[in-house]
Amino acid sequence: MLKLSFSPLKKIIPSIFTMFNLLSGCMAILISFSDPALAGLLILLAGIFDFADGFAARLLDAYSEFGKELDSLADIISFGAAPSFILFHLINTSLVMSAPHHGYESLSVPHTLILASAFLPVVFAAIRLAKYNISTGESDDFSGLPSPAAGIFIASAGYVLVTSELTLVREFFFNPATLVSAGIIVSVLMVIPIRMFSIKFRHFRLAGNRVRYLFLLPSLVLFIWWGIAAIPLITGWYVFLSAIIAITCRKQADPGHT
Incomplete structure (x- = not known):
C-alpha cells in the first residue's frame, strides 16, 4: 500500500509564511511614499505572518x-527597511511643513543628515x-527590543x-x-543588552506566566479601546516592564549591592 509522506511539505510551511512576511514588507516599501498609512498596515500584516511562521515551526517541529x-x-x-522608508517620508514631510524648501529635493548637509537618520x-x-x-545560547527571552x-x-x-485628526x-x-x-x-533599544521577556506561552497556567499576563491584559484593553493607535503605547509598556524586571533581577542577583 502506497504511503504518502508529508514531512517535506511540513518543513516548508513555516517558510511559506515567512515569504508572505517578506512580500508584505516589499509592498510596504513600494507604497510608503504614496500611502504611508497603508504601508504601516502592511507592516502589521507582516508581523502577523512573522508570528505565524514561528507558531507553525513550533507546532510542526519544523x-x-x-x-x-x-x-x-x-x-x-519588513521590520527594518520598510519602517525606515516610512520614517523617511514622515521626516521629509515634517521638514517641508516646518520650512517649505527643506525637503529631500533641496539637500543641505544638515537636512541630509536628518533624513539619513531615518x-x-x-x-x-x-x-x-x-x-x-x-x-549559540537558547533562551525564551530577548536581549534588546525584537x-x-x-x-x-x-x-x-x-x-x-x-x-489622526487630533491637532495636538x-x-x-x-x-x-x-x-x-x-x-x-x-x-538603540534593538541592540541594548537589556533582557526583554518573550510573550510566547509554553502553557497558560499563572505560574511562570505572571509577567506575560501582566503585559497582555492591559495591552488587550488598550487595543480594544484605541485599536492601532494603542500599539505605540503597548510597545512602550513592554519596554518599561522589561526594564523593571531586568533591574529587579539584577538587584536580586546582587543582594550586597547598595
Missing part, C-alpha cells in the same frame, strides 16, 4: 537553519539579526500621525526633532 536565515532576511526588509532602524535591525544568527516590535512601533506610530497629536509628534529622536531610541 525548525531548520534555512528557515532561520530566511526569517532574518525577511525581518530586515535609516538607522534598518542598520540596527541588521546588526541585531546578525548577532542573533551567530548566537526587530518586529521595533518595526511595528514605527509603522503604527506613522499610521497614527498620518490618519500632529503638532507635538509630527516634527523633525520628535521623529528623529524616536528613530534613534528605537534603533
Whole structure:
C-alpha cells in the first residue's frame, strides 16, 4: 500500500509564511511614499505572518537553519527597511511643513543628515539579526527590543500621525526633532543588552506566566479601546516592564549591592 509522506511539505510551511512576511514588507516599501498609512498596515500584516511562521515551526517541529536565515532576511526588509522608508517620508514631510524648501529635493548637509537618520532602524535591525544568527545560547527571552516590535512601533506610530485628526497629536509628534529622536531610541533599544521577556506561552497556567499576563491584559484593553493607535503605547509598556524586571533581577542577583 502506497504511503504518502508529508514531512517535506511540513518543513516548508513555516517558510511559506515567512515569504508572505517578506512580500508584505516589499509592498510596504513600494507604497510608503504614496500611502504611508497603508504601508504601516502592511507592516502589521507582516508581523502577523512573522508570528505565524514561528507558531507553525513550533507546532510542526519544523525548525531548520534555512528557515532561520530566511526569517532574518525577511525581518530586515519588513521590520527594518520598510519602517525606515516610512520614517523617511514622515521626516521629509515634517521638514517641508516646518520650512517649505527643506525637503529631500533641496539637500543641505544638515537636512541630509536628518533624513539619513531615518535609516538607522534598518542598520540596527541588521546588526541585531546578525548577532542573533551567530548566537549559540537558547533562551525564551530577548536581549534588546525584537526587530518586529521595533518595526511595528514605527509603522503604527506613522499610521497614527498620518490618519489622526487630533491637532495636538500632529503638532507635538509630527516634527523633525520628535521623529528623529524616536528613530534613534528605537534603533538603540534593538541592540541594548537589556533582557526583554518573550510573550510566547509554553502553557497558560499563572505560574511562570505572571509577567506575560501582566503585559497582555492591559495591552488587550488598550487595543480594544484605541485599536492601532494603542500599539505605540503597548510597545512602550513592554519596554518599561522589561526594564523593571531586568533591574529587579539584577538587584536580586546582587543582594550586597547598595
